[in-house]
Amino acid sequence: MSDPAALRLKRRYAAERRFKVLGMAAVLFSGLVLAFLLFSMTANAIGGFKRAELRFELDLTSGVLTVDPAQLRGPDAQDALKGAGLPDVVAFAAARELGDAGAAEVEDGAWREVAARIVRDPVLLAGKFTVSLPASDDLAAALRGDAHKELQPLASRLADEGKLASAFDWGFLSRGDATGPQDVGIWGALKGSILTMAVTLALAFPVGVLAAVYLEEFSGRNRWAEMIEVSINNLAAVPSIIFGLLGLAVFLGLFPNWRSAPLIGGMTLALMTMPVIVISARNALKAVPPSIRDAALAVGASRVQTVFHHVLPLAMPGILTGTIIGMARALGETAPLLMIGMRAFVATPPEGLTSPATVLPVQIFLWSDEIDRGFVERTSAAIIVLLLFLLAMNGLAIYLRNRFEKRW
Template structure:
């Protein structure tokens, strides 16, 4: 062997020598590597705990205030209807003239006089501004009450209601204490919060009007965004030619998915209200506007789901004589449906919580009765929460948190149904 090849052979022999894991330099390197891994794991654990703590604080604070929104304080009031001064013919309450007869009667004055006679000058202030509506409903249900004395439980004022929940001023706490000692107050579940509509008085305000508006708006959004989005995704992925125009359409859809929601509100205002003259503040307009916002997300998710179907499925179906449309609708689309439903869940969840585009089309009006259809004036839960959060009365604070709880339950229920359908199709295929 020549002297020139000796160093090369020695270098090759050194390269083939096993690593000395017990050397001090290697041990230091291993310790640094393990230490870096432990730091990364601790950092990830800290991030998870921090996020979980913020979420727990938010949920605790919301539920602590919201649970009180589902309860209501009532005051016992004895009313002698025979001597109350109400001039109502009981016969007029059995036909179509019942509402007119009750509207002409001074029921509010009769209730105030009974409260003053029972609790003194401060008596009328103990009752809610809408307490007489409860009496009106009772008279309409039982006209014979006008000939006797009846003991009723009527909603208390907002100040007494907060005092019953130990969050009021000292004088309100004292008034509530005196009434509680006399057994004239009670606090229980407020079923009218789930069955009533919006009101200026927090003690009689309900969530059903906004909930029904959200339900109708989501139905319109789903009926438009889902079929149009899925068919668009099928065409772009399976039938559209690969050229410059298709690329422009794909880029436009991707950009539309990132457009701020208020832009869609301006579009809905310009097209559906100013140009098409559709009814303002109606679920049909809200659904059309939110469908424009949701469709790009559905198209993108649908294309990704269709693209994930293995090409062998298409080749096998074509090999046994299936047509192109049979391949798409009998094989590709059912296999891609779970992914499409996932994208639909994301889009509908975003639409359910939107407020800005609906404010632009006028769905922030005061709606005192639930909508009867998609063309009636309505509001939605996020807008209702926004309006209540801007109220001065302290009674609306807990109503806002309670409405948020209803919105979250609605969202979880909607997602639960969609996830059930997605899992059902996954098991079938």
């Protein structure tokens, strides 16, 4: 072997090694970024799923509360308990157990949690039990040690006595938005996201798939089909804010009553998602071998039967992949929703498709703007909820895809 050839060979091997190292570096880098993101989010979010609670004993055995049990089952149970003096009883017990300074740091509406517990379990009305009520935002900040120095001695005293602790806050998953970081919850935004996504899927999936089936299987190639194809490809590349403006002009123009409603949000996002579904569905339909169609037609199936009995089921895995991508993008979308009024403070979780709501990414955006430091942790917790929702949605789609998958 001559020297130049050996040299060339060596160079080729070197190039190969370089490429391998670069590729590995790229994978490693993205892995590290992901790990860093997840790690910092989770580290912050652990605090976000907790809240500072004051624990003390509430003694109702002396019969200080007299409420008609029938009223407790009615819709006005909270008001009945308020009328019977529950707020004062709670405040009094707090003062006795925590001292006046401690009692002043029990969150204002905390008696409502006691009321809810009594409504769930009326036996407590004459019982003695330990309540764990949210501390005020200031005391929570002092417990974390990042503000309100003047409350720090109180916070450490109560923490030493075991009366103040950071406890897992289940309510975070069941409450709506609020002003203070101690009372906020993610359920309002999560429900808004679920409703919005449901509308998006219900509109974009059938329309997208039917459009793809028609274009791919029935329309044939002519100038119109080509024009439509180009338009759909362009539509898929339109920035999302444009769809927001479209939603504002068209949907809110038609239904002005439904500003901030998940229905309008879902319709807007459906416009955005549909082209993605059409494109992926067409590719999936193209990938089905023509022999399948020929076979079906040969045994006498009509064209509609061929498509819906044979071609579409085989294309389903590919269509679902496209749908996941489109829906994941829609779930994380903020910009178009700002235009149609979903950037709002909505304290009550939405009751239906037409009641005002906000969605997870917008909620994260709103909280990240909040002044109180407690919101930093809450924001991270909300991000984790968003990621889990995304994971659940993708998991379902992957499960469906695997069920439909056929090999030949």
